[in-house]
Amino acid sequence: MRPTLLALLLLAPALRADGLADLRAALKSLPARQPVKASVDCQVWNRSGKAKQPKIVQGHARVVVEDGPGGLKLGWDKAELDHIQAATKAKDRGPEQAMAALKAEKAEAMLDSAKELLSDLEGAVVQEDRVDTYQGKATRLLVLKFDDSGVDEEDRKHLKSYSHTLSVWMGPDGTPLGLQDQKDIKGSFFLISFEAHDKASYTFARSGDRLLTAHEESMSSGSGAGQSSEEKTVLDLKL
Numbered sequence: 001m002r003p004t005l006l007a008l009l010l011l012a013p014a015l016r017a018d019g020l021a022d023l024r025a026a027l028k029s030l031p032a033r034q035p036v037k038a039s040v041d042c043q044v045w046n047r048s049g050k051a052k053q054p055k056i057v058q059g060h061a062r063v064v065v066e067d068g069p070g071g072l073k074l075g076w077d078k079a080e081l082d083h084i085q086a087a088t089k090a091k092d093r094g095p096e097q098a099m100a101a102l103k104a105e106k107a108e109a110m111l112d113s114a115k116e117l118l119s120d121l122e123g124a125v126v127q128e129d130r131v132d133t134y135q136g137k138a139t140r141l142l143v144l145k146f147d148d149s150g151v152d153e154e155d156r157k158h159l160k161s162y163s164h165t166l167s168v169w170m171g172p173d174g175t176p177l178g179l180q181d182q183k184d185i186k187g188s189f190f191l192i193s194f195e196a197h198d199k200a201s202y203t204f205a206r207s208g209d210r211l212l213t214a215h216e217e218s219m220s221s222g223s224g225a226g227q228s229s230e231e232k233t234v235l236d237l238k239l
Contacts, residue, residue: 019126019129019140019142019170020121020124020126020142020144022170022174023121023142023168023170023174023176024118024121025174026170026173026174026175026176027114027115027117027118027176027211028114028118030114030175030206030209030210030211031114031209032067032111032112032114032115032209032210032211033209034207034208034209034210035066035067035068035069036066036067036068036111036207036208036210036212036239037064037065037066037067037068037239038064038065038066038111038212038237038238038239039062039063039064039065039237039238040062040063040064040065040102040107040110040235040236040237040238041060041061041062041234041235041236041238042060042061042062042063042098042099042101042102042233042234042235043058043059043060043098043233043234043235044057044058044059044060044094044097044098044101044231044232044233044234045057045058045231045232045233046058046097046229046230046231046232047229047230047231048227048228048229048230049227049228049229050227050228057093057094057097058094059087059092059093059094059095059096059097059098060094060095060098061076061080061084061095061098061099061101061102062076062077062080063075063076063099063102063107064076064077065102065107065110065111065237067108067111067112072104072107072108072111074102074104074107076099083095084096084099101233101235102235106235109213110212110213110216110235110237111210111212112210112211113176113202113204113210113211113212113213114210114211117176117179117211120166120181121144121166123146123147123149123150124144124145124146124166125144125145125146125147126142126143126144127143127144127145127165128141128142128143129141129142129143132169134169134177134178135177135178139169139170139171139177140169140170140171140172140174141167141168141169141170142167142168142170143165143166143167143168144165144166144167144168145164145165145166146164146165146166147162147164148162148164150164158187158188158189159185159186159187160186160187160188161184161185161186161187162184162185162186163182163183163184163185164182164183164184165181165182166179166180166181166182167179167180167182175204175206175211176204176211177203177204178201178202178203178204179201179202179204180199180200180201180202181198181199181200181201181202182198182199183196183197183198183199184196184197184198185197192224193224194222194223194224195222195223195224196220196221196222197220197221197222198218198219198220199218199219199220200216200217200218200219201215201216201217201218202215202216203215203216207239212237212239213235213237214236214237215234215235215236215237216233216234216235217232217233217234217235218231218232218233219231219232
């Protein structure tokens with residue numbers, strides 16, 4: 001869907017401003033001081049090993065997350081824990097891996113996405129700043145590029161190519177509505193070539209003075225030394 005003429009006129013003043021500065025300002029206006037409690041549904045799928053004999057694991061778990069004056073809390077009800085334990089005993093590692101998909105660091109990022117995104121913007125360079133659509137609505141799209149300075153110096157020696165792009169769809173006030181993060185790496189180590197690809201998409205929501213990650217879907221794949229792997233994780237947050 002193409003942006004309407006009215007949407008273009010409304011967003012035109014914003015496009016004359018510094019998009020990255022607008023985004024940072026909007027994020028800083030969301031300090032995440034108000035308490036929040038939510039549940040997160042976690043789904044994982046991964047495949048590893050050789051192409052003809054892959055090992056596939058998939059599972060689901062539900063976590064209760066809370067942030068407030070008492071700090072960050074994660075919890076699982078007894079039925080959920082019993083299900084995970086029974087699956088593990090039956091050598092089904094899927095539910096256990098789904099449970100592990102939401103550690104404290106990830107839970108904090110979902111409940112305070114403004115803080116997380118502000119940190120991610122370090123070193124960003126604006127590649128595009130234009131009108132676009134997101135979920136059927138006219139928005140401002142900011143495309144950001146990063147160099148390989150964030151890669152460990154020792155690892156950087158083995159890189160042949162590196163690409164990292166962040167696309168952020170912003171509302172009229174600069175608040176992010178959605179984001180896509182893409183990383184592609186190719187390299188070699190002791191004459192063994194390898195490559196890795198990571199793609200993640202996020203949908204954000206407001207709750208008081210918080211920016212929440214309502215939906216996150218991440219996919220990664222890699223190959224090297226005759227082995228390959230693929231992973232997919234989906235996290236859905238509900239208040």
